[in-house]
Amino acid sequence: MTNRPLDPGYILVVAKSARMLVQAARQSGMKPLAIDLWGDKDTQCCAEESQQIPSLAEEHLLPALEYFINRYPVTRAIYGSGFERCLKSLACINDRLTLLGNHPDVFAKLHDKTAFFSLLGTLGIPYPDVSFHRPNSNEGWLIKPTQSQGGVGIRRYRPSEYIEEPNYWQKYQEGEPHSVLFLADGNRSQIIGFNRQWAVALSKKDEFIFSGIINSTDLACEQKHRLSEWLDVLVSALSLKGLNSLDFIQYRQVSYVLEINPRPPASMQLYDADLFTRHLKACQGELLEHHPNPIGFKGYQILYAQDEMQIPDGFIWPEEVVDIPHAGSIISTGQPICSIITQSQEPDKVLEQLRIRQEFIINELNRFQIHGI
Structure with missing residues (x-):
């Protein structure tokens, strides 16, 4: 190599x-x-x-x-x-x-949900029950668009609901949402890190919108090893390349796979290794042998507008803020305002910093909307 x-x-x-x-x-x-x-x-x-x-x-x-x-x-x-x-x-x-990155054919294949869950079943990889026909009852079912990202359009299924776009149904699975960030060269995987993530309900049609992630989990070594084995098999079966992530729900000792994101995900920002270079190398068939462990813990949080708002002139954004909108921008209800990245030696402090920064930004922006100052 x-x-x-x-x-x-x-x-x-x-x-x-x-x-x-x-x-x-x-x-x-x-x-x-x-x-x-x-x-x-x-x-x-x-x-x-x-x-x-x-x-x-x-x-x-x-x-x-x-x-x-x-x-x-x-x-x-x-x-x-x-x-x-x-x-x-x-x-x-x-x-x-x-x-x-992944070839468009690979990207499209991963959004063929029938084929994807069939592959998981063949490989013996657990996943929440799915249906590609409208269930007769709403007992524990979610409705999910077949082509979506970040949880957009995922909601609890109501049998009386009129459905326009292509969807499938999946049983709601108790547990904690996780993801694993990994590199792939088409045959092998290389895990960068395991992450815990969370979602927010923005409306009845968007009940599970991706909201944040931290590179800290309580996964046992055995669970990580099992996920690593699954990734090697999936990478080979799907010819995955570059940076990808696999989303799963951890419930007790079982990891239930939800989906693979076949492109560089938000969790890429939680690690200090030069993952951009490593992504390009992996796409060319090279998995670099070593990557540094993260120093401490990092968290990433997206702030969503609860009401329509305008970004004021001269607004001073905290240094932890990224995805900064221009002054005068109109942010519609439910749209992202900005993102926050914080770092600490303790995961609880990361979460606390994210919460404090979010409250500060929202309060300051709301003050401007009300008082204009």
Whole structure:
């Protein structure tokens, strides 16, 4: 295995929110270009140039993609969240640039829920019961969109509900939500870390929205070893590459697998290793042999607007804040305002810092909405 230096050239980052990958690319010595939906201040400051588009659909993505290809010597691209409903857009990028991540066919395969849960069953990997036909009762069932991310659209099933989009049903599983961050080279996996995460209910249609994550768990060594064995089998079966995460519910001694996120996830920010470089290397078939353990604990929290609000001029954001909106931005109810990242030697202190910062920001923004000062 060789450790060739990474070419510090241009790379195009495309995601619903590009900030995380743009910053990671810059820290790795590359020149990131960005296409995303939010156009946050820190994304624009860190990127060589950025384009904000209304959606990742082809009609919006293609003009921005051609813009960068025509103006910069960019040959590579990396994608983040947001393509679950835009599979053709991912193929569109792959047709024009070298895509450093899972191939669009692999990405699409993982969103074929029938095939995915069938694979888990064949491999003997536990998962909450699923149904691809409307259940007769609402006893413990959740309804989940087949193409979604971050928990969007997941809600408790009500038999009288009119359903428009493609969905499947899954039994609600008691336990604590977790994820495992891992690298893959198409055949093998390399675990970066295990994480505990949590969700928030924003409405009756969004009852399990991803809200935060910390790189601290109470998982036993035996449970971690079992998950590691599952990952090796899944990576080989699905030809996964680069950074991915597997979400699961831990209930007593059993880990119930929910899904695989086949792209760099939010938990990437919780680890100090140069995971951007490691992702690119893994996509080229190289799993670097060593990675440093995290120093202490880190947590990541998304703040959502409970009511529509405007970001005031001159608002002073705490230093732990990322995904910073521009002054004057209108944040709709249920949309993310910003994110917070905190670090400490104790996980409880991380959670406390996240709570304190969240309360401070919400209180200050609410004060402006009411008093204008």
